[in-house]
Amino acid sequence: xxxxxxxxxxxxxxxxxxxxxxxxxxxxxxxxxxxxxxxxxxxxxxxxxxxxxxxxxxxxxxxxxxxxxxxxxxxxxxxxxxxxxxxxxxxxxxxxxxxxxxxxxxxxxxxxxxxxxxx
Amino acid sequence: xxxxxxxxxxxxxxxxxxxxxxxxxxxxxxxxxxxxxxxxxxxxxxxxxxxxxxxxxxxxxxxxxxxxxxxxxxxxxxxxxxxxxxxxxxxxxxxxxxxxxxxxxxxxxxxxxxxxxxxxxxxxxxxxxxxxxxxxxxxxxxxxxxxxxxxxxxxxxxxxxxxxxxxxxxxxxxxxxxxxxxxxxxxxxxxxxxxxxxxxxx
Numbered sequence: 001x002x003x004x005x006x007x008x009x010x011x012x013x014x015x016x017x018x019x020x021x022x023x024x025x026x027x028x029x030x031x032x033x034x035x036x037x038x039x040x041x042x043x044x045x046x047x048x049x050x051x052x053x054x055x056x057x058x059x060x061x062x063x064x065x066x067x068x069x070x071x072x073x074x075x076x077x078x079x080x081x082x083x084x085x086x087x088x089x090x091x092x093x094x095x096x097x098x099x100x101x102x103x104x105x106x107x108x109x110x111x112x113x114x115x116x117x118x119x
Numbered sequence: 120x121x122x123x124x125x126x127x128x129x130x131x132x133x134x135x136x137x138x139x140x141x142x143x144x145x146x147x148x149x150x151x152x153x154x155x156x157x158x159x160x161x162x163x164x165x166x167x168x169x170x171x172x173x174x175x176x177x178x179x180x181x182x183x184x185x186x187x188x189x190x191x192x193x194x195x196x197x198x199x200x201x202x203x204x205x206x207x208x209x210x211x212x213x214x215x216x217x218x219x220x221x222x223x224x225x226x227x228x229x230x231x232x233x234x235x236x237x238x239x240x241x242x243x244x245x246x247x248x249x250x251x252x253x254x255x256x257x258x259x260x261x262x263x264x265x266x267x268x269x270x271x272x273x274x275x276x277x278x279x280x281x282x283x284x285x286x287x288x289x290x291x292x293x294x295x296x297x298x299x300x301x302x303x304x305x306x307x308x309x310x311x312x313x314x315x316x317x318x319x320x321x
Contacts, residue, residue: 005125005126062177086140088140089142089144098174
């Protein structure tokens with residue numbers, strides 16, 4: 001019968017499985033709870049940043065000075081598994097904070113990324 | 120539509136279409152490339168940080184430093200075919216290809232932190248292909264796109280370097296991931312240039 005054939009066709013299209021997953025890597029993005037203005041150029045020390053944000057993801061040597069680089073990565077994915085067509089999408093976001101210090105260990109520049117991960 | 124036409128469509132969908140897939144992967148957010156190009160030479164790196172945030176990579180240079188911002192999108196297409204036979208109907212043969220779209224911006228600063236030059240680039244790269252026999256209700260990548268995926272998250276896996284193969288450990292003084300020796304774009308081949316001493320598989 002015609003109706004049965006269309007029913008089978010519809011089932012083939014709709015008989016599907018959905019997948020959803022997410023993961024977080026890197027340090028806890030504590031900086032999102034602290035306004036950037038609370039870190040002051042020429043006053044904030046390395047010890048204060050470490051105390052408030054914990055160990056950085058990377059310590060980068062720039063000649064005589066040092067950079068604290070914090071990174072948190074969140075990956076989210078979703079997929080639709082049909083009989084005749086599968087579709088998947090995965091997005092990774094990188095929440096970053098960076099702090100530049102002079103040779104005396106005082107803050108010279110800092111920034112948060114425009115890309116952020118909600119806490 | 121006549122019965123035979125519906126039947127034909129169903130058979131064609133089941134045999135030819137089964138196992139086709141589209142996998143899309145975004146690493147980061149797309150870059151506002153036109154805004155980078157508007158940066159005047161001489162801008163302080165603090166201005167760059169305020170506008171664009173921390174770079175994805177940075178490195179010291181003999182007389183200054185460099186920032187690199189990047190975004191990668193990987194599109195994988197899979198084409199499948201159901202195999203004949205009682206067992207075959209639960210197995211699909213799949214061929215997949217991938218293409219990577221890379222956006223990258225490099226900014227060079229002098230020792231005073233003033234911008235000396237900047238340039239942006241968008242390029243397409245072939246992510247390779249792969250073939251697989253797999254169960255009909257399954258979906259996964261068949262291509263090797265590690266060189267693009269590893270780029271942005273290198274900061275989270277630096278400790279893994281301690282167990283790298285010996286040739287890579289011996290070349291660590293020239294490593295381009297540490298921020299002390301330079302930068303490289305996502306997907307850069309390892310058989311030439313700074314990584315060639317590490318004798319990695321292509």
